[in-house]
Amino acid sequence: MVFESIIRYLGGLLGAYDLRPNPILLKQAVTLANTLLPAFNTGTGFPAHKLSLLTGSLHGMSGRSDRKVNLAEIGTLQLEFHRLSQLTRDPTYAQIAQKIITKLDALHLDPPGLYPLLFDMETKKFVSEAVSFGAMGDSFYEYLLKRYLLTNKTEDQYRRMWMLGLGAISLNRPKDLLLSQELTFTCRKLYQMTPTGLGPEAVGWTPTPAEMKHRQSRLGKTIRSHINSNSAQHYKGFILNDARYLLRPETLESIFYMYRLTGNPIYQDWAWEIFQAIESSCRVEGGFAEYQDVRKKTHFTSQRPLRDSMESFFLAETLKYLYLIFMPPAHLSLQEYVLTTEAHPLRITPHVGI
Secondary structure (H helix, E strand, C coil), rough: HHHHHHHHHHHHHHHHHHHHHHHHHHHHHHHHHHHHHHHHHCCCCCCEEEEEECCCCCCCCCCCCCCEEEHHHHHCCCCHHHHHHHHCCCCCCHHHHHHHHHHHHHCCCCCCCCCCCEEECEEEEECCCCCCCCCCHHHHHHHHHHHHHHHHCCCHHHHHHCCCCCCHCCCCCHHHHHHHHHHHHHHHHHHHCCCCCCCCEEEECCHHHHHHCCCHHHCCCCCCCHHHCCCCCCCCCEEEECCCHHHHHHHHHHHHHHHHHCCCCCHHHHHHHHHHHHHHHHHCCCECCCCCCCCCCCCCCHHEEEEEECCHHHHHHHHHHHHHHCCCCCHCCCCEEEHHHHHCCEECCCCCCC
């Protein structure tokens, strides 16, 4: 998968190089990026969903069932490709990434700045009305601001886009910071309220009467589908759509940024509680495992509802954010580095001619 190869492997090589420069790391990053370049030969310049390294064929094209790509796949490569151009002085990678942003920026959207989630690579049109800061779209908005920060706030096109939390300080939006603190509190509460201390994969909220008045609208249908879903269950005031804990980092990532932005030690307390819960429930011989139902706590190791899976983001993000929350800010300064969507640190460098 092109998207995963960029954010996990290319980002990892670049992050390692920026922390401790070694020519072999940069050489391998160039090799990987060049291997992925055929994925952008799509007519639009948007990357295909998959690229066969054996045949060079693109998946997500020519009538295939997977011809649709999501917004995150289109727009989560700007940090890695731009940093690679900075380090190699080869403009190819930055130009590919910039072409995507230029095309998206030129679209006339209502409301402006919010992009549909799905793009059809065959018709070359967005085919979804759904907009989300969650799955399939989140890292696109994240990268708009982080790309602005990566070049030391020198490229205003990216400043016009926004994100919560990190953007609240960088763009002087104190109301966004308050909202971010409230959202982080809610995410932490979802961990705290379960017997295991682990947060569920997906939850919803019981709709208000005003929301239910839209029962004939698309919003109302979506709300009802969540409530009536066979997998959805009411749990302590929430609609529990997925009770698994998949070792994901997002809540700890939010806690990390809130601690760095406010200096409030309560965020360290929250992080320590979550770490203890992960250690208690998910630790196995040789690593950690996904927990299949956060509502079921057992003191018998053999009875834990575990799945033998540990994604790379657990090491790259979950544990890294935990580590950084308890380290002095100067250990990895946000004035010197931007963390990619996989938490790989890229050094901030003023925009220079590439």
